[in-house]
Amino acid sequence: MKRQMIIYVDMEGASGIFEYNSSAVIHGSSLWYGYGKKCITSDVLAVCQAANECTIDEILIYDGHYAGEMENNIIVDELPKNVKLFDTWKRCFDWRRIRGQADLEPFGLITVGQHARYGETDAYFPHTIQSPPIKALYVNEKHIAEIGMCAYSFFGTKYIANIGCMASMKEAKEISQNITCIPVKDKKNKWEPNYTETFPIIKENIIEAIDDIKNKEKIEIYEPCIFKMELCDNYKFREPEKIAWKGTFSEKEAYWEAVSVEMGLELFNFVRKYIINE
Numbered sequence: 720m721k722r723q724m725i726i727y728v729d730m731e732g733a734s735g736i737f738e739y740n741s742s743a744v745i746h747g748s749s750l751w752y753g754y755g756k757k758c759i760t761s762d763v764l765a766v767c768q769a770a771n772e773c774t775i776d777e778i779l780i781y782d783g784h785y786a787g788e789m790e791n792n793i794i795v796d797e798l799p800k801n802v803k804l805f806d807t808w809k810r811c812f813d814w815r816r817i818r819g820q821a822d823l824e825p826f827g828l829i830t831v832g833q834h835a836r837y838g839e840t841d842a843y844f845p846h847t848i849q850s851p852p853i854k855a856l857y858v859n860e861k862h863i864a865e866i867g868m869c870a871y872s873f874f875g876t877k878y879i880a881n882i883g884c885m886a887s888m889k890e891a892k893e894i895s896q897n898i899t900c901i902p903v904k905d906k907k908n909k910w911e912p913n914y915t916e917t918f919p920i921i922k923e924n925i926i927e928a929i930d931d932i933k934n935k936e937k938i939e940i941y942e943p944c945i946f947k948m949e950l951c952d953n954y955k956f957r958e959p960e961k962i963a964w965k966g967t968f969s970e971k972e973a974y975w976e977a978v979s980v981e982m983g984l985e986l987f988n989f990v991r992k993y994i995i996n997e
């Protein structure tokens with residue numbers, strides 16, 4: 720059977736990017752072009768090389784940082800030939816379409832360049848999709864941000880590893896206890912290595928993680944799903960007169976119910992449209 724690896728890439732948790740050079744994550748900035756892209760490409764390349772040494776047949780990547788902008792953050796030409804990118808409109812978070820482009824039973828999921836949820840301490844650039852205005856997002860009472868959105872879209876798939884800011888490991892571990900955590904920076908312990916230092920760390924640990932696939936767990940979620948979104952200070956929901964889905968709004972919280980994770984995540988975009996300044 721073909722062994723297909725799914726990789727979800729964000730950038731705030733990439734190697735080599737910290738507060739002092741934070742504009743490296745700003746899509747289109749000169750530091751993003753000259754440096755940020757190299758950082759995240761290095762991390763992703765380490766994962767791809769490890770996967771290929773473990774005889775993975777195909778690697779499918781979703782590069783989701785600054786979704787809505789056409790240009791990828793990763794430099795695709797520097798990656799192995801068996802890498803393919805998920806195709807969504809302007810790289811938007813279209814999880815239903817992303818899931819549909821992958822195999823029914825991918826070999827596993829690896830998340831790269833990941834940051835912590837909004838409100839986490841000792842974190843580089845923590846946020847929940849867009850914070851403000853979003854303070855927190857829950858699905859079936861699980862507190863999720865980008866890592867959770869991706870992982871639960873791929874439920875039933877084994878979650879192999881999370882790579883990124885040390886503080887992002889918390890969300891990843893809540894999804895799967897047994898994943899391999901590969902921090903590339905740690906604010907609490909002031910560990911700020913460059914991307915060439917973390918490259919071999921990522922590669923070695925991913926090889927080990929893939930070799931240990933029998934001990935990795937499938938991502939689980941029960942459907943139907945209840946979603947909840949909470950808002951930051953200075954933002955509230957403009958309560959609509961009528962909505963076309965099952966849900967409720969209060970000033971600071973919205974709930975909605977969906978028969979599947981995919982549909983719930985799609986409704987997320989509609990709920991978001993009702994956020995206004997207080």
Ligand SMILES: [Zn+2]
Pocket residue numbers: 729730731783784785
């Ligand atoms: Zn991002």
